[in-house]
Amino acid sequence: MESLQGKTVLITGASAGIGESCAIAFAKERAKLILVARRKNKVDELARKLSDKFNIDVHTSLLDVRDRAQVKNVVANLPSEFTEVDILINNAGLARGVETVAEGNYDNWDEMIDTNIKGMLNVTRAILPGMIERNRGHIIYLGSTAGHMAYTGAGVYCATKFSVRAISDTIRIEVVGTGVKVTSVDPGAVETDFSKVRFFGDEEKAAKVYQGFTPLTAEDVAESIIFCATRPKHANINELIITSTSQANSLVIHRE
């Protein structure tokens, strides 16, 4: 098992859910953290807590991954002790709405494609060249079981997560021989703010998604990510699919 102590870890979407749990999990391993999200106040508060509790260095930035110029600027202006990113957790993402494609909402399509595909690419493009130059580094993408199987009302969300898989598979081929690792961690249903965001704040609809079974927690996913990040230098987890024991795939969930 590789130690994460002192490693520089950049986490996008660190203000909530899986990103926040990853920040806590990497802090426990004494990594150096770069936490970014649009809600800067949330990452600042988390940074304060983690640096106090674990005595680690944490840098924060406001970052909308859709804003290519901002991504370039944030990466170009990292403080000197944070410039060599060892691990990138490309996590920021969302689903919006459950319309069929025939009744699709154009704004929702744009937001998902701009965040989940183009946003992840923007951050990758800013960080990957440095990793290739240093012959080390690890990019961990948050894919989804939605990237393995389509389901109704999620055509564009599934398309974005199929894309994440295509992009991570491609990069793994492109960097082979450099020492850079690429992993896609693909969870099933995880109880976070994800469904609240998908239903535009409707808590009742969001709660129904997780009714009658025990979904994954953000901590479960963070633990899997730590596993991927701590394999020995010669071993890479290409893809890790994790679901609740009650979930077989995107379509089959056993509810009591």
Ligand SMILES: NC(=O)c1ccc[n+]([C@@H]2O[C@H](COP(=O)([O-])OP(=O)(O)OC[C@H]3O[C@@H](n4cnc5c(N)ncnc54)[C@H](OP(=O)(O)O)[C@@H]3O)[C@@H](O)[C@H]2O)c1
């Ligand atoms: N929950 C699930 O069931 C599930 C299952 C499979 C995969 N995933 C994937 O896991 C990832 C994290 O989701 P989650 O469940 O943790 O949801 P969440 O609790 O809603 O957190 C999403 C995070 O993404 C950030 N984000 C959204 N748009 C952003 C943007 N344009 N720029 C920067 N940050 C942005 C949010 O921060 P700000 O709003 O502060 O920017 C927030 O920190 C996503 O990629 C999601 O697709 C989730």
